Amino acid sequence: MDNRNPDTLDARIAAQAAEARRLSGQIVVGGRMQPALATGSFEVENPATEEIIGEAPRCGEADVEAAVAAASEAFPKWSRTKARERGATLIAAANHLERHLEDIARLSSFETGNALATQSRGEARTMVDILRYFGGLAGEILGDTYPGDPGRMLYTRRDAMGVVGAIIPWNAPLMQTTSKIGPALAAGNTVVLKPAEQAPLAVVRIFELLQEVLPPGVANLVTGFGDEAGRLICEHPAVRKITFTGSSAVGVRIMHYAAEKIVPVTAELGGKNPIIIMEDSDIDRAVGGILQGLRLQRQGQSCSAGTRILLHEAVYDRVIEKVIDGVSGFNIGNPLDEAVQIGSIISRKQFERVLRYVDMARETPGARILCGGDRPAGLEKGYFYTTTLIEGVPETSPVACDEIFGPVATVSKWTDFDAVLKQANDTRYGLAATLFTENLPAAFRFIEEIEAGFVQVNQFAVAEANIEYGGTKLSGLGRELSLASMIQHFTWPKTVFMNTSAA
Numbered sequence: 001m002d003n004r005n006p007d008t009l010d011a012r013i014a015a016q017a018a019e020a021r022r023l024s025g026q027i028v029v030g031g032r033m034q035p036a037l038a039t040g041s042f043e044v045e046n047p048a049t050e051e052i053i054g055e056a057p058r059c060g061e062a063d064v065e066a067a068v069a070a071a072s073e074a075f076p077k078w079s080r081t082k083a084r085e086r087g088a089t090l091i092a093a094a095n096h097l098e099r100h101l102e103d104i105a106r107l108s109s110f111e112t113g114n115a116l117a118t119q120s121r122g123e124a125r126t127m128v129d130i131l132r133y134f135g136g137l138a139g140e141i142l143g144d145t146y147p148g149d150p151g152r153m154l155y156t157r158r159d160a161m162g163v164v165g166a167i168i169p170w171n172a173p174l175m176q177t178t179s180k181i182g183p184a185l186a187a188g189n190t191v192v193l194k195p196a197e198q199a200p201l202a203v204v205r206i207f208e209l210l211q212e213v214l215p216p217g218v219a220n221l222v223t224g225f226g227d228e229a230g231r232l233i234c235e236h237p238a239v240r241k242i243t244f245t246g247s248s249a250v251g252v253r254i255m256h257y258a259a260e261k262i263v264p265v266t267a268e269l270g271g272k273n274p275i276i277i278m279e280d281s282d283i284d285r286a287v288g289g290i291l292q293g294l295r296l297q298r299q300g301q302s303c304s305a306g307t308r309i310l311l312h313e314a315v316y317d318r319v320i321e322k323v324i325d326g327v328s329g330f331n332i333g334n335p336l337d338e339a340v341q342i343g344s345i346i347s348r349k350q351f352e353r354v355l356r357y358v359d360m361a362r363e364t365p366g367a368r369i370l371c372g373g374d375r376p377a378g379l380e381k382g383y384f385y386t387t388t389l390i391e392g393v394p395e396t397s398p399v400a401c402d403e404i405f406g407p408v409a410t411v412s413k414w415t416d417f418d419a420v421l422k423q424a425n426d427t428r429y430g431l432a433a434t435l436f437t438e439n440l441p442a443a444f445r446f447i448e449e450i451e452a453g454f455v456q457v458n459q460f461a462v463a464e465a466n467i468e469y470g471g472t473k474l475s476g477l478g479r480e481l482s483l484a485s486m487i488q489h490f491t492w493p494k495t496v497f498m499n500t501s502a503a
């Protein structure tokens, strides 16, 4: 290590503070990072310290118009670039991001509160992997041919749609960015993306880097509020496809915007996901799955987090004891500290939401906080919260039904498999569901009957490139992260019917 520049926590914080200041006020339009036309801005906070670290433009009509115009201008050339050449450019862009992976990861930790060691660094690797994956698939966008009849030829081709509007949340902004732009660009579209107001700066940095590889106007970024910049992107007549990840409530609004102009929407939305543990399951494996499922590296702020833990009565006490023991072993603190495994909740608003639900549980007769339910000792500043398990809330309680999106889960006891399957499905959401068992027929029955898009048995893994991801019910529409989803959601089919006979 260079002793003149030791990589201490203070040095890391100072470096990221300087980077956040450099990126403040910037958007990326037409191939250049530049100040926005908008005069208004909003502050970006480091949730681990509650300090303001930068600001981002509050873009409105002028900036959205400029970004969509740049994307529209770039579209004809980009969509007609040979598919594998387009893919090679995206792979070069992925390689370029990879060279800056550590800096992007640190900046993301600085503004999201996600721990560098357990979340942001791995997420940055996934960000690169997803873009590279879609770059490699650009030549695989195939249509169909129909059986040949004499004198006629019938086939379909898949064409790029035009400008894609992409809106992402704050919980995993690095991988969300390439999950959106990867398939859109590989299929020949151009993009205007808006990051969430809580975590815009690392995405600005990603787009700044992308301009060093991609042709101007192919990937554009505006910052701003959802019901301003976000809405304007979705409503813009030149935006021919909307890809959205966020809450179910906003997903409904996005579908209204799209309905007004009949354009397709991919919507990856919320979840309240069951994890069922059967009496015959391998206890250590199940406990490991629950600890993974709580998604503590993101303070529980994951759409697929297993927040309804349904334990067979016969194993309830043993599993609870081990999970509480496991949870207490994580180190909570400043996300840039290499020894820290759990960082802070994203914002005061989200922190107060978590407090409200835990208070609601405290006031519920029969409910009991099994662990957590407070700030970690010694962390008085920043939105830090201990992992909280709650038992005894009725199934109809908002604590058991709503997506809290924090380090909070409910646990309950069951004895009858039919009843627990019904309970698992008794939710507005349908994103992820997990079962731990050694009973093969039960596993297949669960797979068949569970109403969720991402179903796992005897493991809790998270989304990655080449494993299709998405939900049903209020958890969304469409799929991501696979070749089939790229073709289905980022191209439109054209049927070609040719008379091949001589005149």
Ligand code: NAP
Pocket: 167, 168, 169, 170, 171, 172, 194, 195, 196, 197, 198, 224, 225, 226, 227, 228, 229, 230, 231, 234, 245, 246, 247, 248, 250, 251, 253, 254, 268, 269, 270, 271, 302, 303, 304, 403, 405, 431, 471, 475, 476
């Ligand atoms: P959110 O409030 O729905 O916001 C998501 C994005 O939509 C933000 O960029 C937001 O902008 C924007 N937005 C808000 N209102 C809008 C409008 N009227 N028109 C257009 N855009 C609008 O969600 P969040 O709090 O950021 O993220 C948490 C949610 O995302 C959770 O429900 C979680 O489950 C879900 N999520 C789902 C997946 C999945 O793959 N299924 C993955 C990750 C997260 P501003 O915030 O700047 O206003």
